[in-house]
Amino acid sequence: MKSAVWFWGTGGAGSRVMIRVAGRLAETFGAPATALLIHRDNDFLAAGRAAGYSVFTVSGAAGHGAKLRLLLSAPWRALRLFVALLSHRPRVVIIPMNFALACPLALIPRLLGCKLIYFVHDAEPHSGDFAPGWQRMTQRWLIARSQRVVAMSRHVAERLLELHPDLSPGCLDVVPLHMLARSPRRGGRPNPDGPLRFLFVGRLLHYKGLDLLAQALALLPPDADWRLTIAGDGPQREQVLSWFGGMANVDLTRLRWLEEDEIESLIDSHDIMICPYRDASQSGSIVEALYAGMPSLVTPSGALTEQINHGSAGWITAAATPEAIAATLSGCIAERDGYAERSAAAAAFAQAELAGNAWSEILAKTFAPREVGGASAPAPEASGTDRN
Numbered sequence: 001m002k003s004a005v006w007f008w009g010t011g012g013a014g015s016r017v018m019i020r021v022a023g024r025l026a027e028t029f030g031a032p033a034t035a036l037l038i039h040r041d042n043d044f045l046a047a048g049r050a051a052g053y054s055v056f057t058v059s060g061a062a063g064h065g066a067k068l069r070l071l072l073s074a075p076w077r078a079l080r081l082f083v084a085l086l087s088h089r090p091r092v093v094i095i096p097m098n099f100a101l102a103c104p105l106a107l108i109p110r111l112l113g114c115k116l117i118y119f120v121h122d123a124e125p126h127s128g129d130f131a132p133g134w135q136r137m138t139q140r141w142l143i144a145r146s147q148r149v150v151a152m153s154r155h156v157a158e159r160l161l162e163l164h165p166d167l168s169p170g171c172l173d174v175v176p177l178h179m180l181a182r183s184p185r186r187g188g189r190p191n192p193d194g195p196l197r198f199l200f201v202g203r204l205l206h207y208k209g210l211d212l213l214a215q216a217l218a219l220l221p222p223d224a225d226w227r228l229t230i231a232g233d234g235p236q237r238e239q240v241l242s243w244f245g246g247m248a249n250v251d252l253t254r255l256r257w258l259e260e261d262e263i264e265s266l267i268d269s270h271d272i273m274i275c276p277y278r279d280a281s282q283s284g285s286i287v288e289a290l291y292a293g294m295p296s297l298v299t300p301s302g303a304l305t306e307q308i309n310h311g312s313a314g315w316i317t318a319a320a321t322p323e324a325i326a327a328t329l330s331g332c333i334a335e336r337d338g339y340a341e342r343s344a345a346a347a348a349f350a351q352a353e354l355a356g357n358a359w360s361e362i363l364a365k366t367f368a369p370r371e372v373g374g375a376s377a378p379a380p381e382a383s384g385t386d387r388n
Helices: 012-029 045-050 064-088 107-111 132-144 154-163 210-218 237-244 260-268 284-291 322-334 339-352 358-366
Strands: 003-007 034-039 054-058 092-095 115-120 148-151 172-174 196-201 226-231 250-254 272-275 296-298 314-316
Touching (some): 012 045, 012 358, 034 064, 045 054, 148 358, 196 322, 260 284, 272 284, 272 314, 284 339
Parallel strands (some): 092 115, 115 148, 196 226, 272 296
């Protein structure tokens, strides 16, 4: 079974999902049968080549600020895509995240007889997202032309079925983000000593609630023993500097794009991942924390509670408000005895939910005589062993 994973972004969640999906496919079908259709500046290009995948690159414009250059590059990239597909001859093309030119260039693999599998990270744009109308339109277009759609959480799957009445539940799979890795990096951790070290890592965006976190920290008692590192970059960088700049307990030296090994190092040197999101689908930061036996503190937004096994692998605030976040932070700081139990639960959850044969199942269903928009079927369950 030859396959191709196609993502022309240069970093972020789409790239991480791309390389992990490729890894799971290679386990079953072999690295040479797995192709990456990837941007030359992608963070995972070297890893893809080292793994022995067939690699086909494009170069040039990328990102929200390059709309005109991306549009002008469409004919050349269409040709590159056509040549790559003719060279590798995949039976299935997997799009691990929506990206510029996926719509309309996904017509090319369809014209060549390839099946399409499309991963949906978010059923609809987050508050404050870039070009929400364009995101909705292109996602609807991709869903309509895919043989199977993979949602990253049950929350997203349920919302997709509400928003896309033509999408058959029988053509929708749920593969949570934490089921994409082969195994956790480490097991549970002991109860922490000294200041409790919180970590926020990722893009600095409105929906992630960093303003709520800043207000919550201001409500903590002056003698509370904690530290916070905020790591990443994004449109709210200047606001983050303003909100947290006067807090001596907050480290802002990592407000920049991070390398993969740097993210792992930060997780290993901190105690709790914090996700104070005002709205969410799911979080890649929680996934990275799970792999490292790190519990997470989350708001009850989207699938965040689902990702920490409904509280066994972390803490859930009562609401996405500064007061509720502050109350949960205070509880974590004051009560350390339950930390080791939650850390062990995080590592166990990551291990137990690995989808041993999900990709074989999904590909088998992809080639069954059933299309998006076909007869209805029972609501989707997670592929593999995830049945919690």
